[in-house]
Amino acid sequence: MSDRGTLRIQQISAHPGPVAGEGVQRQDKVCKLIDTTTCIGCKACEVACVEWNDMPFQTTYFDNTYQTMPDTDWNYWNLIKFNEDQHDNGSFAWLMRKHQCMHCEDPGCLRACPADGAIVQYSNGIVDFQQEHCIGCQFCVSGCPFNIPKFNPNTKKVYKCTLCSDRVGAGLEPACIKACPTGCLHFGTKDDMKFLAENRASQLREVSGFQNAGVYDPDTIGGTHVIYVLHDATKPERYGNLPAKPRIPLSFTVWKDIFKPIGLFGAMLGFVGVVMHYVFEGPRREQPAPPVVRIDPPPPPAGKEN
Amino acid sequence: MATSADRFVHRSNPIDRMGRTVVYTGELLRHPVYTRFLHWMVGIFFFLALLSGFGIYLPWIFRFFTPLFGGGATTRFLHPWFGLAFVFFFALQAINWLQVMRWTPDDSRWMKHIKQYVTRSDSVESPETGFFNAGQKMQFWEIVGGCVAYVITGVIMWLPEIFGRILVAISYVVHDISALVMLFGIFFHVYLSTFGEPGTIQAMTRGTVSEGWAWTHHPSWYKAVTGRDPAEALEEAKRRNTPPPLPPRTL
Ligand code: HEM
Ligand code: SF4
Ligand code: SF4
DSSP states (O other): OOOTTTSOEEEETTOOSOOTTTTSSOOOOEEEEEEGGGOOOOOHHHHHHHHHTTOOOOOOOOOSSSSSSSSOBTTBOOEEEEEEEEOTTSOEEEEEEEESOOOBSSOHHHHHOOSTTSEEEETTSOEEEOGGGOOOOOHHHHHOTTOOOEEETTTTEEEOOOTTHHHHHTTOOOHHHHHOSSSOEEEEEHHHHHHHHHHHHHHHHHTSOOTTOEEEOOGGGTOBSEEEEESOTTOGGGGTSOOSSOOOOGGGTIIIIIIHHHHHHHHHHHHHHHHHHHHHTOOOOOSSOOOOOOOSSOOOOTTOOO | OOOGGGTSOOOOOHHHHHSOOOOOTTEEEOSOHHHHHHHHHHHHHHHHHHHHHHHHHOHHHHTTTGGGGTSHHHHHHHHHHHHHHHHHHHHHHHHHHTTTTOOOHHHHHHHHTHHHHHHTOSSSOOTTOOSSOHHHHHHHHHHHHHHHHHHHHHHHHHOHHHHOHHHHHHHHHHHHHHHHHHHHHHHHHHHIIIIISTTOTHHHHTSEEEHHHHHHHOHHHHHHHHOSOHHHHHHHHHHHHSOOOOOOOOO
16 A cells, blocks of 8 residues: 655564664655644545545445444545534534544554554654555554554455555645645645644634634654644544544553563573473482482582471 | 272263273373373464464564464464364363362472472472372463463454453453463473473373372372372382392302
8 A cells, every 4th residue: 555665664563673774865754734623524535535545435324424434444544523512502513523544653553563564654754554464463453542443354454544655655645635625634744734733723713712722733642644723622532532642552562562572581481490490400200210320419418408 | 990080080971982091000090081182182272372372472583483374364363263272172171170170288288398399309299299289280270260361351352343442452461471471381381291200291192100100299199099108109119129139249
C-alpha cells in the first residue's frame, strides 16, 4: 500500500538492528488539517478514499443516523462521524468529525506489532501497513488509541488509512483533501498546518464566540500527523470518542521492549542452572551405585556438614 | 505383583489396551500406556506451541522459528491450535493424576529439606517421598495454573473484537509470564528425567522403572507397592553387590 521508492523509512515494527536509510535524506513532516467547524458532512472525502484506494464497497444499514456505517472497516478507512451534541439549553448541534488514522508520531500500532516490517513509519511521519509482512495477530488494534486498524477475516491482514502515501510520495496531496468542497481539509508540512490551525482556532475564539476552540494534536503520543480544529478542545470526547489523552498500553512499551528480553533471560537461567547442576553436583544415581574410587575434593570433616 | 495402579485409581481404558507394558524381573510398573500417551502428546504440543509462540514473542531473536511453521502468518494461525491441543491433553492428564498429585503433609516436610535434594547430600531420597515428590507436584500444579491462564488470556487475544483493547493488552503480559514460568520449569523437568536422575526416562517410554530406582527416588512408593522396607532392600542389594573378600594372600 505504499511507495517505498520515494519515501524514506524512519521506524520499522519489531525490527532487529538499525533502520537502513534512516536520516539519509531530509524530509519534511507532513500533516493533514481537519477543521471540524467547516465540515458540512457531505462525505465527498469518504467517496474519494474508496475510489482512490479502489476498494469494494461494503453493505451497510440504516440506524437512524446520517453516518455511513457505525465504524471504519478494513475497506472503509475514512468515515465522517455524525455526533449529535445536545446543549444545556436544549438546542442541538452536529459535531462532525472526519475519522481516520491519526498517523501518530509515536504510533501504538507500530509499538504493538510483533512482525518485522508489517508497520513502518516514513520520515515524513506517515504510518503505513505492509500487508505482506502482517501475521494477522491484531495486536495493532489493541495498541492503537483511536481504534483504527481493521481486520479482514478473509485475508487475515489488517488495513487502515495510508494518508495516501502513494500519492504523497509522488508529490500529490491525499485524495480526501482533493475532494473536499468546503476547504475544511488542508495538507502540507506539520509546521504550516499547525500555524494555520492555531490561526483558525484564535479566529473562532475571538470572532465567532467559541471560547474553548483549539487544536487537537495530543502530546501524549508525541503529536499526530492529522490534527483537528475543534469548537471545544477541552472535551474532545464529544466528537465521537476522540480521547483527550490517548495512550499506548504499557504492555506494548514497557513490557514488550524492556521486560520481554529480561524475562526470556530469566527463563534461560533455568537452562544454565540445570547444566551447571550437572557439572557441579552431578546426577543422583540409583543406589547402590558402583563403589566410589575417589571424591574430589574430599568431603568436609564430620560435624561440619550442612 | 503390586503396581503403581494400586496407588491411584487407573481403570484400564481402550488406549491402555492398544499397547502393552512389559515388566521384567527387578522392575516395577510406573506409568500405564494411557498416561504415557497423554504425556507425550502434551510434550509434542507443548514444544510446538512454545516454538511457534516464541516466533511471535521476540521475532527479532526468534525469527528462525517462524519459517519452521510456514512463515509468520501461518505460525500465528497455528499457535492457538497447538496451545489448545496442549491444554486439552494436559487436562486429561490432570484428571488422570488428580489423586496422586494431592498435596500431603509429607510433601510439606519434603520441601523443608529441598536444599539437601538440590545438593545431593543424601544418596537416596528422604523416606517419606511417595509416587511423586513435592517438586514434581509443584510443577504439576504450576502447569495446571498456567494452562488456565493460557486459555483465558489466549481466547481474549484470539477474539479481540469481543474483548476490547485493554483486556488484550493485559492478557498479552499474563500470557507471556505464564510461558516464561513454564519454560523455566521445563528445563528442570527435562534435566531431572534424563541426565539428572538416570533411569527415569524409561518410566515414560517403556512404562517401568527398576526397583533400585524406586527405592532411591520414591522410597515410600516402593514400600507401598512391594510391601518391603526401602532401606532394608537397599542394604540387602549392597550386600549382594559387594564382592566377597579376597582370600588371604600367601607369599
Ligand atoms: C523431552 C521432554 C520431556 C521428557 C524427557 C519428559 C520425561 C518425563 C518423565 C520420565 C516423567 C516421569 C517422571 C516420574 O515418573 O517420576 C515425566 C512426568 C511428567 N511430565 Fe514430562 N517429559 C518431557 C516433557 C514434558 C512437558 C513438555 C510437560 C508439560 C508441559 C511435561 C509434564 C510432565 C508432568 C506434569 C509429569 C508428572 C510430574 C513430574 O514428573 O514432574 N513433560 N516426564
Ligand atoms: S491512529 Fe492508530 S493506526 Fe493510526 S498511527 Fe496512530 S496508532 Fe497507528
Ligand atoms: S495484525 Fe497488526 S500487529 Fe499483527 S502483524 Fe499485522 S500489522 Fe502487525
